[in-house]
Amino acid sequence: MTNRSNDQIFTRTRPMLMGLAYRILGSHHDAEDVVQDVYETWLTKAADDTIQKPENWLALACSRKAIDRLRARKRQRETYPGEWLPEPVRTDQEESAEHQILLSESLTTAFLLVLEKLTPKERAAYLLRDVFQTDYQDIADLLAIEATTCRQLVSRARKRLTLERDHKAPPPQQQKQLVSAFHQAITDGNLDGLRSLLAADVSLYADAGGKATSISKPVFGAKAVGKFFDKVLLPIWQESNGILADIELNGQPGLTLHIDGKLDSAITFAFDSNRQVEGIFIIRNPDKLARLDRTVPLT
DSSP: OOHHHHHHHHHHHHHHHHHHHHHHHSOHHHHHHHHHHHHHHHHHHGGGSOOSOHHHHHHHHHHHHHHHHHHHTHHHHHTOSSOOOOOOOBOOOOOOHHHHHHHHHHSSHHHHHHHTTSOHHHHHHHIIIIITOOOHHHHHHHHTSOHHHHHHHHHHHHHHHHHHOOSOOOOHHHHHHHHHHHHHHHHHTOHHHHHHTEEEEEEEEEEOTTSSOOOSSOEESHHHHHHHIIIIIHHHHHHTTOEEEEEEETTEEEEEEEETTEEEEEEEEEEOTTSOEEEEEEEOOHHHHTTTTSBOOOO
């Protein structure tokens, strides 16, 4: 293959590699580093013309490097100040309805947090098989295990994910309506309207990474979350003339908060089958907000 064709193959495959690395790591910054590392390795390996399935080779190389990065970051994650949430990414590019459904199911903040409960091998095996349709044998070769063991690994991951996600979220249009109603209730200071959107077991998490003011522990239950908005968030946002804006984050409708023209927070949600908000995720860590000025093509 020529250098030009190698570049074309990598450019075509890059959104998939970014999507894979991001799902494994939960960090856009780390995913970019991994994909760049894959590219540099690819330029060297592809020159010998022995790679029969380039896309497969790239996906497996990306998984291997992402797993290595994940293990190296384990200590940092354990000492992270307060709650750790995945870095939000903008995904508001035009795509088919089928692509949007896949995106919204496997890229949401809630789903990425569930993936965090899997081991690195389980996470990679599950994503490669169920999201990117990679052959079991290729995954087994990557993880240095037998194909039968690989199948068991994927099966175990599916069971764990099913236990954590025991319901189906409402369709994208209904999610958009819920977030719009949430946005309007906050803008109007309508606490009753806000409370009506919350599931009884709603949870609120905030991630500031020790670099902004934030709660250090989650808030659980509709009553406590409603009170937190009433006594803490709404007064702060109103006094600072905060401006909420609609945005698509991680394949779902979300919100951003700007104060004095500067991005202060990104807010993503989880929804239950009763069309209520069951999870609110507020990201205030400035390092995780730095890339929200650009849309990220992920598959």
